[in-house]
Amino acid sequence: MTSVAPVILLAAEKESAEVTDWAARVGWVVGLGLFVALVYWLMREGWKWRGTLQGDLPALPTAPDSPGRAKLTMSGRYHGSTTAGQWLDRIVAHGLGTRSRVELTLTDAGLDVVRPGAADFFVPVAALREARLDKGIAGKVLTEGGLLVVTWAHGDKEIDSGFRSDHAAEHNEWVDNLNDMINKTETEGAR
Numbered sequence: 001m002t003s004v005a006p007v008i009l010l011a012a013e014k015e016s017a018e019v020t021d022w023a024a025r026v027g028w029v030v031g032l033g034l035f036v037a038l039v040y041w042l043m044r045e046g047w048k049w050r051g052t053l054q055g056d057l058p059a060l061p062t063a064p065d066s067p068g069r070a071k072l073t074m075s076g077r078y079h080g081s082t083t084a085g086q087w088l089d090r091i092v093a094h095g096l097g098t099r100s101r102v103e104l105t106l107t108d109a110g111l112d113v114v115r116p117g118a119a120d121f122f123v124p125v126a127a128l129r130e131a132r133l134d135k136g137i138a139g140k141v142l143t144e145g146g147l148l149v150v151t152w153a154h155g156d157k158e159i160d161s162g163f164r165s166d167h168a169a170e171h172n173e174w175v176d177n178l179n180d181m182i183n184k185t186e187t188e189g190a191r
Contacts, residue, residue, distance in 0.1 A: 049055060054093035056157045060121035068108040072177055074167040078102035078115055079140040084129075084151050084158035090138035091159060095119035106177060109154060111150065113161075123152045125185055131178035133171055137162035148174055
């Protein structure tokens with residue numbers, strides 16, 4: 001009989017579990033949701049403010065009616081544009097900050113950048129300054145040489161635009177062809 005007494009005492013001491021305080025829980029969820037919305041709104045306002053600060057950037061050129069025969073084509077991703085030499089200073093004016101799919105076409109007239117869902121633009125051959133392989137551009141870091149970066153002049157500003165081909169082996173051919181075009185243009189301009 002002595003063994004039954006402790007079991008009865010334990011059963012008598014048990015209390016029911018606390019009821020969840022739903023008002024406090026809902027309050028925390030709503031508060032967290034409002035905090036996330038505030039952070040998102042501040043980020044959006046910062047993006048718009050950056051675009052306003054870059055409002056002096058002229059409108060992007062469009063491709064000529066007859067750009068000539070395509071020397072190279074590439075499909076891949078456009079990762080954004082920055083101020084030349086400053087890989088973290090993203091340019092957002094005129095949609096240059098919008099990441100997207102891209103179809104690049106290199107012709108005798110220049111570089112045609114077609115971006116579905118974003119603003120297309122054209123870089124005339126006279127505006128091209130350099131092409132190189134790099135590892136990153138504002139918000140995108142890859143392995144060494146994983147990004148094709150094209151430096152070009154627009155207005156009084158030099159811009160670096162970053163592209164990644166669906167087939168990374170194409171990057172070297174693009175760098176060689178772009179730099180040959182740039183050197184040829186500079187040589188003809190010096191005459």
